[in-house]
Ligand SMILES: [Zn+2]
């Protein structure tokens with residue numbers, strides 16, 4: 829049975845409600861036991877390239893890397909820029 833813990837973080841059980849200091853970057857989250865939120869601290873992962881603790885990260889070559897270090901993210905951005913700067917045909 830999954831317990832709804834409301835504004836609490838499902839990992840550290842800290843309160844993420846407005847005014848707790850954890851409200852801003854919380855995200856709705858759940859696991860096998862609880863349904864609630866995930867606070868900033870529990871979302872932080874260490875980038876395996878720059879060793880910075882980051883919230884925005886992804887997988888690259890089986891590693892956890894931040895968006896700044898992820899070559900695939902760069903490619904996406906370049907593609908978007910190319911699309912943006914391409915002449916409008918219509
Ligand atoms: Zn937490």
Ligand SMILES: [Zn+2]
Nearest residue numbers: 875878894897
């Ligand atoms: Zn990094």
